[in-house]
Structures are given as C-alpha cells and as structure tokens.
Amino acid sequence: MKVTIDDVAQKAGVSKATVSRVLNKNYQYISDDTKERVLRAVEQLDYRPNALAKGLKSLKTNVIGLVLSNLRNPFWSQVLEGIEDVCKHYGYNLMIANSRDSLESEEDHIRGFGLRQVDGIIVNPATGMNPLFETLSEKQFPLVFLNRKVEGVAADTVVVDNIKGSRMAVEHLLRLGKRKIAIFLYPPNGISPRLERIEGYRLAMEENGLPVHPDWIKIVRNKQECQVEIGKLLETGLPDAIFSTNSILTLEIMDALKELGLSVPKDIAVLGYDETAWAKHLDPPLTTIEQPAYEMGRVSAERLIRRMDNKTDAALETILLEPALIVRRSCGET
Structure with a gap:
C-alpha cells in the first residue's frame, strides 16, 4: 500500500x-x-x-545528490569539476551539500535528498558512522563513497592509494638525505585516508631501516598546535623534514615555522599532500603528493550513473586511483 x-x-x-x-x-x-x-x-x-512533475511520469528526476565533508579544502573544487562535467554530459543536474564534517548535518542532507527523489548519491563521508548508509545499501539505492572508505556498508567506493602516496613522500625525502622525518596530520578519528597515510609513513620508514619515533607522529588541529608541537621537536632536536598530510594543514605548518624563525628548506624540509593551484606560488614552491582530484570526481560520477541507468551489474568494488609526486623546492631539491 x-x-x-x-x-x-x-x-x-x-x-x-x-x-x-x-x-x-x-x-x-x-x-x-x-x-x-x-x-x-x-x-x-x-x-x-513527488518532487517534480517529471518524476510523477518517469519516476526519475535526473538529479544527483552530492555531499562533501569540507568545501573549505581547495582539493574539492577539482573533484567537483570532474563530477559536474560527467553530469552535464549525461544530462543530470547536481544538488550539492556541505556537511562540514558533521554527522548530523550529513544525515539531514541525505534525508533531504531522499525527499527530493534524487536518483543517486555521491558522498564524502563525515567522521563517524551514518546509519542511513546501511539503509540505502540494503535498498540497493545507487550510492558511491568518495575519498573515504566506510566499513561494513556495501557500496562502490572511489579512493586514492594513500599508503602509496605516503611511501612516495617518505622515499623522496630519503633520496634527498633526510633521515629524521616527522609526520603531521589532523586527528584520525577513524577516517581512512588519515589512517592510511600514517601506515604508509610507518612502512616506508621501517623498510628503509629507520626508527618510527612516536614523538615524530604529530596529531594537531590548528596552527597554534602546530607551533606547540614543532617547539617540542626543537627541544629534542629538530627533524630533517616534516611530511604534512593535508593541504590546509601544510599552510598552518608553514606559518608556524615562519613565526618560530625557521626557514624552509634551509632549516627543515616540508613536503605536502594534495596539489593545489597555490602550491607552486609558495616561498619556496611546495613539493607535494598529487591526488588525481578531477579523475576521482569523474570516475565516481560515471560509476554512479551506470548504476542508476542499470548499465552495469558488476560487483560493488573499491576503485583505487594512483597518486603522483610533484617535485619543486621545499625539500631542498636542486
């Protein structure tokens, strides 16, 4: 009924x-x-x-819902371009929401998408476990997770090989003669990219016979905490390099180093994660691990549309994209 x-x-x-x-x-x-x-x-x-008159006739609105966790991060502008280009090509409209990494906000947006009868949803999950994901999965509603894995929920997932990206970063620093490498990251909170970047860092250090000092793994939330943690490193002997695992965090680290009177790369090397439009304009230009942001958006949208149009009965899978090293001068390269 x-x-x-x-x-x-x-x-x-x-x-x-x-x-x-x-x-x-x-x-x-x-x-x-x-x-x-x-x-x-x-x-x-x-x-x-019924959200639209067209929906009354075809049971299809040609609208895709997109929830991102942090639109402040410039990484997402490139992802969004990839999604928008695919949606335009296939005749879909895009409804965009920003959860601000709030589980409650994410749930509200997804409920709103359901009320508006979107045909499918792409989501970069917020911190925590959203019970609506299981409901959508059980109903076989077209759903793609973007950039973060969600354990226990059957859905297509598009991510970058974060372990490989971290290993590439550490190995580049090692080739430049750096041996004491600290890693800075935002609180992991079960977020898969952050956990995987720590794992890649550990593996690269251990494979090269170098110790992984717990004091060199720095969990911070803002520039002030970066400054405090760098100060602690100064007390015990400054490391050769800092590997930053987030583009916004990299700016906070660079500001903190400047305020402490430290010069990059003369006093310490800095290697970032996420290629951005401003990375090459920093002083010095930033060496970084590039994630294929546009491709991530394109692949996720194409995967979702094929599910929605019943053009694939392939098993659900995690699609792993390749990172790349962009070499500039922030690590002492010549």
Missing part, C-alpha cells in the same frame, strides 16, 4: 500542513522536536513525496 502524507502526519502526531512545511524546509514556528518527529516518521514509513 502506498504511503501518503496522512500516514506520516498520523505517525508523527501532527497535521498534514506541518508535514508539508517540514518537507519543504519551512521550519518557521516549528520546534526542533516536531521537525525530528516528522523526519523520523518519513524515514520509518519510507515516504517519498
């Missing part, structure tokens, strides 16, 4: 008008408790209102 708006209203204990306002994100005069009751009822009853 088809679920109607009356069923939702009855289950939530509100009027049909209130349900309609919540569905249209008109939250004026509606309490958070009422809003949550309505959204919960919608999810439990699997209510799917």
Whole structure:
C-alpha cells in the first residue's frame, strides 16, 4: 500500500500542513522536536513525496545528490569539476551539500535528498558512522563513497592509494638525505585516508631501516598546535623534514615555522599532500603528493550513473586511483 502524507502526519502526531512545511524546509514556528518527529516518521514509513512533475511520469528526476565533508579544502573544487562535467554530459543536474564534517548535518542532507527523489548519491563521508548508509545499501539505492572508505556498508567506493602516496613522500625525502622525518596530520578519528597515510609513513620508514619515533607522529588541529608541537621537536632536536598530510594543514605548518624563525628548506624540509593551484606560488614552491582530484570526481560520477541507468551489474568494488609526486623546492631539491 502506498504511503501518503496522512500516514506520516498520523505517525508523527501532527497535521498534514506541518508535514508539508517540514518537507519543504519551512521550519518557521516549528520546534526542533516536531521537525525530528516528522523526519523520523518519513524515514520509518519510507515516504517519498513527488518532487517534480517529471518524476510523477518517469519516476526519475535526473538529479544527483552530492555531499562533501569540507568545501573549505581547495582539493574539492577539482573533484567537483570532474563530477559536474560527467553530469552535464549525461544530462543530470547536481544538488550539492556541505556537511562540514558533521554527522548530523550529513544525515539531514541525505534525508533531504531522499525527499527530493534524487536518483543517486555521491558522498564524502563525515567522521563517524551514518546509519542511513546501511539503509540505502540494503535498498540497493545507487550510492558511491568518495575519498573515504566506510566499513561494513556495501557500496562502490572511489579512493586514492594513500599508503602509496605516503611511501612516495617518505622515499623522496630519503633520496634527498633526510633521515629524521616527522609526520603531521589532523586527528584520525577513524577516517581512512588519515589512517592510511600514517601506515604508509610507518612502512616506508621501517623498510628503509629507520626508527618510527612516536614523538615524530604529530596529531594537531590548528596552527597554534602546530607551533606547540614543532617547539617540542626543537627541544629534542629538530627533524630533517616534516611530511604534512593535508593541504590546509601544510599552510598552518608553514606559518608556524615562519613565526618560530625557521626557514624552509634551509632549516627543515616540508613536503605536502594534495596539489593545489597555490602550491607552486609558495616561498619556496611546495613539493607535494598529487591526488588525481578531477579523475576521482569523474570516475565516481560515471560509476554512479551506470548504476542508476542499470548499465552495469558488476560487483560493488573499491576503485583505487594512483597518486603522483610533484617535485619543486621545499625539500631542498636542486
């Protein structure tokens, strides 16, 4: 039996008008408790209102939902270009949301996509485990995870080989004669790229017969903490190099080093992760590990569209893309 708006209203204990306002994100005069009751009822009853007149006829809206975890990171602009180009080529519109790495915000966006009857979703998962992923997977709803792996959920996943990227970074520093290499990263919090970059760093050090000092693995959240941790390194003997695992973090490290009166690469080498438009304009120009951002976006969109159009019955898989080393002068290269 088809679920109607009356069923939702009855289950939530509100009027049909209130349900309609919540569905249209008109939250004026509606309490958070009422809003949550309505959204919960919608999810439990699997209510799917008609979002567009075209959807009434074809059951297809030609809209793809995209949730990214941090639009502040310039890496995502290139990923977005790849997704947009594929969507335009195949005649799909794109609905973009930014979770700001908030699980609650991510859940709200995905529920909103469901209410608008998007044909599929690409998501760069926020920190934590979103229960909606399991629901989408169980219903075989077209879903692609981007740049982060989600354990226990059956879905196509497009990521970069982060272990290889870290190994390439460390091995480049070793070729330049660096032996005391510190790694800086944001709190891992179960996020697969961060964990894999630590693993690649450990493997490269161990394979080259070098110790992995716990004090050289620095977990930081901002520039102030970078400065504190670099200060601690100064007290015990400055390392030869810092391997930064994030483009925004690299800027924070460079600022912290400058404020401490340290020169790159004269006093210490810095190697970054994620090629950006500004990396070559830094002083000195930044040596970095490039992720194929545009390709990541393109591949994820093509994979999703093939699922949505039933053009593939291939098994779900994790697609692993290759990183590359961009050599400039921040590590003392000549």
